[in-house]
Amino acid sequence: MTRVENSARVPGSFRDPSGFLFRREGILYRRINPAYRAHYDRLMGSGLYDDLVQAGLLIPHREAAIPGEAAPPGCVFIQPEVVPFISYPYEWCFSQLRDAALATLEIQRRALDRGMTLKDSSAFNIQFVRGKPALIDTLSFEEYREGAPWVAYRQFCQHFLAPLALMSRTDVRLGQLSRIFLDGVPMDLASALLPRSTRLRFSLLTHIHLHARAQKMCARSEGKARAGTLSRFSFLALVDSLRTAVGRLRREPGGTEWGEYYDATNYSAESLAHKKRLVGEFLDILRPRSVWDMGANTGMFSRIAGGKGIPTVAMDGDPSAVEMNYRQCRNENEERILPLLIDLTNPSPAVGWAHEERMSLAERGPADAVMALALVHHLAISNNTPLPDIARFLSRLGNSLIIEFVPKGDSNARRLLSTREDIFPDYAEGPFEAAFGGHFAVEKRSPVPGTERTLYLMRKR
C-alpha cells in the first residue's frame, strides 16, 4: 500500500472512483486514478481546461510531484488552486445558488462543444472564488458518447433546480432543505411543496413535476426494456431548457426585521462614520489575513475589511440581507467578500457520512479576526446565551476580535426587551468584560460617540 493510500484523504472525497483529494505537509493534492486517466487527458488536450479556466469557471491546477514519493503506476498528482473559504449550498442566498446553477450549465455547454460532458453536477462542487462561482472538481468531466443522456441530470435538478424553485415560488427558507438532503432535494418532495401554479410553467411542469412522476412510475416498473437515446443536439436543447428554467426563477429580497437595519439604526450619521473609522483603525492594528464578520447584515463593515484587501466572509442569518450583500458584491465586482447565510445561534454543523463530509463552521476556522458588531445583544437577549458562552464560542472562531457592546439602555437592546421579561441582570459592560477577559486580552476600548456603545479590540490569550 502506498503512502497516499494511507495519507489523510479529505473526508468528503470518497464517492468518485476517478480519484480523491488528500493533504501532504499541509498542501492539498488530488490523485487521478488510472481508470480516469483518458478522460483527464481529454480534458487537458481538448482545450476545454484552458477555456474553462480562462472564463473563471474551473479552478486551475498544476501537475505536481510530491517530494520523495512517486505516483502509483498510471496515476497523476495534481495540485489545485486552494479556495480560501469552503462554503456550502445551504449557506448561499438565492442568487448565489442561481449563479452556481447557471455556471454549471455553462460548463456543460462548453464541455459538449469539446466532446466532453459533466458526469456529476453536485452543488458542492461549486465554490465562490474571487466572488464568482467556479467548479472545483477537475474530475467531473468524461468523454461524451453520442446518444448518451446526461447522467447528472437528476443531480442537477435535485441540487439546483428544485431548491431554487422552492426558494422562488414557495419560501426562501426552504433553501435549508439542502442541509438535510445532501444529495439534493428529492423530486417528489419538491413537487409536493411547490404551489399548483408552478404546473402552469412548462419548465417547472416538466423538469420537476413530470420528473417526480416519472421517477415514481419507473421505481414501480423495474423496467426491462431499452431506453431512448439523446442526440447531441437534443442534449444541448435539454441544457438550454434547464438554463431557461433557472434563468426565469426570481426572488426579490423583502424587508425583514433587520434587512433595513442601517436605515433604521438608532445612531446618527456622525456616529456611524466614527464607528466605521474605528473598525478601520482596529483592522489596521490587527492586519488580519482573514476576517469573519458575524451578523454582517448587508455587509457595510465587511466592506471596510474587503476594501483593505482582506478576504472577508460576511455571515448573517437573514436571507434578505445576504441576498442584498451578494448582489452588491456581484454588481461591484467585490472579489474579497463572500456573503453567507449563517445563523450564529445555529451555525452549520458537520454533516454527511461519519459527520465528516461537510465541515462545521468552526472546523473551517479559526479566522484571523472575527468582527461581532451589534451582535452580542442579539445572542445574549434574543437567544438567552450567557456572555461566557458567547465569549468561549467566539474564541474558537477567531484569533482576535473586534466586538461591540450594546448596553440595555440602547434603543435596539430596549426593543429586544420590550416584549419580554428582563431576565438578564448580568447583561452589562462589567460582566461582558469579565466574560471575554477569560479568553481575550483587551487591547483597545473605544466608546462610539453619540451612542452608549463601546467598541473593543481583543486578542486571544
Add this chain to the structure above:
Amino acid sequence: MKVTLAVAAVFAAAALSPPCACAYLDPGTGSYVVQVVIAALVGGGFALKIFWKRISDALRRLFSRGDTDDTGRK
C-alpha cells in the same frame, strides 16, 4: 396541448429503462426517461432559437463591421 403531449410521452416512456449508464452516480431510470422526453419536446423551439440567433448575429455583424468579438463569446 404541449402539456398533454408531455404527460402522454412520460407515461409511454415510463415502461422503458436506460441501459447501463456506467456512471458512479445512479442517474435514475425515471430521470433518464424524462430528460429524453423533455429534450424531444423542446428540440423544435431550440432549433428556432439557434436559427434566430444565427440570423441576428449575421445582421449584427453586417451593421457593426469590425466591432464584433471573433471568438463569438462574451
